[in-house]
Amino acid sequence: MTKERVLDLANKISRVKRGSRSEITTADPEYKILAPIMTDEMAEAVLCLELKQPKSAAEVAELCGKDLATTEALLWRSAEVGAAFVNEIDGVDKYWLDIWVPGHMEMIVNNKELIAQYPELGAAFDEYGKKKGPMAAGNIPVGAGPMRVIPIERAIDGDTRSASFEEVSKYLNDNSVFSLSDCACRASREAIGEGCGHLKEDMCIQMGHAAEYYIRTGRGKPITKEQAIEVIKRAEANGLMHQIPNLDGSGKTHAICNCCGCGCFAMRLANMWRNPDMVRSNYQVQIDEANCVACGECVEACPTNALRLGKKLCKSSESKKPDFEHPFDVDWGPDKWNPEYRTNKEVVEGEGTSPCKAECPAHIGIQGYIKLAAQGRYQEALELIKKENPLPAVCGRICPRKCESDCTRGDIDDPIAIDEIKKFIAEQDLNADNRFLPTIKNRYDKPIAIIGSGPAGLSCAYFLAIEGYPVTVFEKQPVLGGMLTLGIPSYRLEKEVINAEIDVLKTLGVEFKTGVEVGKDLSLAELKELGFAAFYLAIGAQKGRMLNLEGEDATGVESGVDFLREVNLGQREQLKGDTIVIGGGNVAIDVARSAARLGADQVSIYCLESRQSMPAHESEVEEAIDEEVAIFNEWGPTRILTRDGNVTGVEFQRCLSTFDDQGRFNPTFDANQRIEVAADNVILSVGQAMDWGELLADTKMELNRNQTLIVDPTTFQSGQEEIFSGGDIVTGPNFAIDAIAQGKEGAISIHRFVQHGQSLVIGRVQRNYTSFNKQELHLSGYDRAPRQQISHADGKTSRTTFKDLRGTFTAEQVQKETERCLGCGVVVADPYMCVGCGACTMKCRFDAVSLVKNFDAEGVELKQVKKVIIKHALKRKLNITVNKPIRKIKSLLTSRS
Template identity: 35%
Template sequence: MILISGLTLFSIGLGAAAILGIASKLLYVKEDPRINLIEESLPGANCGGCGFPGCSGAAAAIVAGKAPATVCIVADSEMSLLVAGIMGQEVIEREPELAIRDCSGGMRASDSFHYEGAHDCRAAHLLYGGSKSCPEGCLGLGTCMRACPFDAIQMNDQNLPIIDPLACKACGNCVDACPRGVIGVAGISARLLHLNLTSDCLAPCRQKCPAQINIPRYIEQIKSGDYNGAIMTIKERNPLLLTCGRVCPRPCETECRRQYVDETVGINMLKRFVADRELHTGKHLPISCAKDTGKKVAIIGGGPAGLSCAYFLRRLGHQPTIFEAMPKLGGQTRYGIPEYRLPKADLDWEIQGILDLGIEAKMNTKFGVDFTIETLKKDNFETIFIGIGAWQASGMYAEGEDLNGVMGGIEFLTAHAMGQKIETGEHVIVVGGGNTAIDAARTCIRLGAQVTLMYRRTRAEMPADMEEIIGAEDEGVQFKFLAAPARVIGDEKHHATHLEYYEMELGEPDESGRRKPIKKEGSEQRMCANLIIPAIGQKPDLKCLYENEEEGSCLLETTRWQTIVADSETFETAIPGVFTAGDVYTGPDLVISAIGDGRKAARAMHYHMTKGIIPLSDQTQTTMIPYTLFKEVSVKEKKERATLPLLCYGEERNCTFNEVEGTLSERQAQKEADRCLRCGLLCYDGDSAQETQGVLNTFEE
């Protein structure tokens, strides 16, 4: 019986072995040898940051085509190339990325209620969005720190995450863990392309800046002595910081919360301080550019908008060529702003730094004469940017203004900038109240004339910068307020000799908020003049856009103000692939506005060429965020605002075009930076003198 049982079991085992043997031949599964090769090439960290269960899972996913050769977040580019070689693939080098934190609130942000729940940001967020009064700020419970598999995040004493750039692998776990979007992962291209969002931590000054510069960050970098870091922060948004440090009217400062304590922070003078430090070294800081895409872009116009657009397109890897009608680049920063405000040698140095990135420029090349949109397309330019400015002076609408001796403000300044000798005579009348009028008046003073500036409102309504008005007064410009031109009177040679004008009085406010000037009937008077300079406005000259001017056939849609119509978010015109920005789009505006819009146009052009669609967000910040505009600011210590030093005084200024204003000393800049309250959306430093080192998370490119 036992023998039979044993034989039975042996027979069953033998049969099973035979079946398995046959099955192994029929159902044999061979493992792809590339899996082992790839796994051996990976670092063996088994961190799971790639989203697969360890390096073996990642290797299997690569072979199965479910993951790219670059899936490992720990591996360097050399390792990725090795994996790609095993797979017979080509690896395109990716920009380095890093986790970055936007919020600067931390302990400064007040609590709207006391939270005693789980110590997890996601759990806290489920309860009325969390206890912090700031709707976008960090909740400070360290969920991102615990989510990081590389110990790259620590919480500081302000309850804010600090990211170690050497340990961070940009895996994105912290981004997934943060319910407020406080942390993001980005490389330099993503940072250049980012537009302000209402969910960002935007101090009022940063909201108001047309170029969207991270003002609190660069001031904090100046305060800590990181001057190069401050320069790089500014250059992520503005390549013309040397120019803007001299001519920007500082719209950001109008929203500075410090004004509710004593005086606004000297934001622009701090920008000039670091820009001048770079200038005086004689060497531009290195600027990174993405890998070349081979895509050609035509930039028509080399003013602030065109230079900005070209700069950002080049940094994104494209190949811009600037076509400029004038002998040199710079637009009205060169030809419309006098030497005493912006030395042209400094402007040359700044522009050369932009060109040195690999941007070609063709001078004395006129749009509509030497080339057209069609010829550019035939030359394989994939997109076109039109930034031709507003060079045509508006008239006075006064009889006789076509006489000799009447010269538009921008025409006068351009002629002088190009070295032409202008006969001013003894008496000059400048008509207008903006910066162009002030620049023309102060230039004529330096040319030896007696100058009267005529303005139809009062000094209080002048749109010119107050510093420029005061400078003109100091230099001897006479002001004739509440007066408007009626007609120009000339001699037998058709040359102006007098300006007849009306006296005015102020009525009700107009659409600009200023009181409307009303003519006093029977108040005509005359003033002698050898040169009359109307500087009351400018508009674009669009003749270059007409295929046949006589028939009035314009290539693009335009407005009654002679500006080009374009989409307000993408800056694309009626012709697909043709974009615009600057004064030709907005009408005469600020240099900083042209720079900011030039970047936004470059962003749109980049996506148009690479994605075919321009991404937009319903969270894009376009107006001031109302709840951030409170005026109740409690600060313990008042601090005096710095003043820029004057480089020349009195009569010396009236006979030279040397620069008038200087820059802050390092000690002055440190003190001024210390006045900044480091504002966020709601938070600020009540004691601005406290130590704040390390609160901002910054990194070099």
């Protein structure tokens, strides 16, 4: 049933009359936000109030014909719910009305009890913005919008700094009363289940009369100026930006909001309707291409997607860019909007960016840490790496180097030795005195359980710990590290390196429990009963595959995975006699080289693939050959030869091809070409499999045909909503860096899942980095400086020890190698979409991003704003009318050409 007096109030706050063309009806958000929280009797009292004209309860009682006590109660209750402002003025409580935004909408949703009881209040605030946003596009000049971005002050230090009304410190210094409240926009988003992962709590600062109101009505807690400054610093450290209510007049405001581009309703004006003029500061971004290293930190921090990664090197022919359109110049309808801006943020220009950034599964800012290393800023380089990869020392030894495989420098001579530079930088993390320890952002009381301590599990634990969660890692083996420890020999990855990087996680508060098999010793349901709010499964592919060959069960035949596990646990004795390893991947190489170190007389690898198409890394193959491991290509086993239950050899047949015309694994053989090879030991290294045990019992999780877990490809959420996963049990056997990247994404999802009202996808950066087409580049005229090389022990020496004898670059070599980098990526800015917040400048370590003052607009007082907007809107209308025929002619000429 319609509350008539409440509907009258909605029209009064909107400054329209019932019955007019623009009247507010029961279908409008202005009524919907009042209806659940207001009675008609409350509305009768509030209808006697006026916009920004304080009145006492006695004055209102006389106007509305109610006794003073009743009027006081009705007005106070209205102020509590947010339908009226209240302040003590000259010793008397006085009440008044404000505008909807910034005003009553925020006041209503910031009442914690109301928004919890009536989530439709958040929906109404959201709907109000969607109703008003299209009307404003192009019609409000810079400086006259209801909200205004205030640059991060450090971003405008120096010559560009000119006006105090664009400095946060000015507003803090002008006030003495402060309060701290939740973010109203994010509270609304959360209420309707569309949170972006940026949480609402303790984010917005009120000052002066607004602070008094917020404190007295319980919306905010009182804070000091010093505490307000700390909130500002915390917001900036977390990548947030500042905005102020902008209709109090130039240099005046009653609040400082700390906003994100994916949650803020004011920033939606810039993002959804592509109308940044309505909220922008006087500043716009400027990129110094000479200093930019395309690390991407600023790109992912930008709240309006005004920055993207592109290419710095010239291409053969410049593409023609389309004419830029602005809402002041053309009609600005739905065809110009971006309604999906919360899920379609682009990180790369259409032409692509540097291959090293794009091809790295974790998308580390490789150009960035190379430049930092070149400048001797090793600790900062380490910090940059660990924003994406918490195990740099591990990866410096075992990474597949996808970044190097596609490095632009490789088209000139040899690719940059990226992995060796990273290894040098990461050596600092092995020394407890030099370790980089990230700052823990928050403190949450929602425990998270990680099942498995391999690269995916460790990565997820690391990023959750930084976010502020208590994390416990359960590992069924007696040692930590998963396949890093049990599947990779020490001559490639010494256990001290793994343990040193795990020690960082322990310092961050991550708890580890070894010798606990979840699914056997404890079920997931039992862990949930113990209070764990979410789970991350990262048990890896720790089971070796067999081929179901005749004789496979003979003594002396085993899987490569089991063999390496025993070697790494110190449970393996010396091997005697000749050993055959079947398989052509990295595990087969590791098995063969380990067998040689255990004393096997002759070690031979037999695989289906040709020498050129072996999946093992080329450098690993060469080192195996140097250690006198014999490799026989294009042979497939047909049966294991045995005598009295013991292996005596293997029968092979010639492999003619490995894949069919569709690229599917489908080997063909010549059965007429067979050989028998004698052996005392046969180790099958033909793949890895999952050992699920009872882990999935009584859950809704499902498996693919290959026994990998079915998860959402973006969020890594399984069929059991509180369980997320990553690594080999999702992808099948893969590289550590891929698992590390998925661990971070799992941590992002878990944070969102355990926090009320957060979406797993909204506001999430998809990180769809793509490489540019190197064929379009001019690569002539560059130096031919040789790639630096690390020292290697000869095979006869290296095969006698499990110690890693590979060298590390010297500082001098790092300097020489970093100079070979072409710096082929760069940040590309769209100045129009930039709102001048300065968040990008806080991320840049190279003085490549700055703000430049391009406007000179000041805030407008509410009573003057209508006149300013009408004047601007009329000028816009004339501008569009004049430009229409010109644009039509240009369009015709362009289509003909």
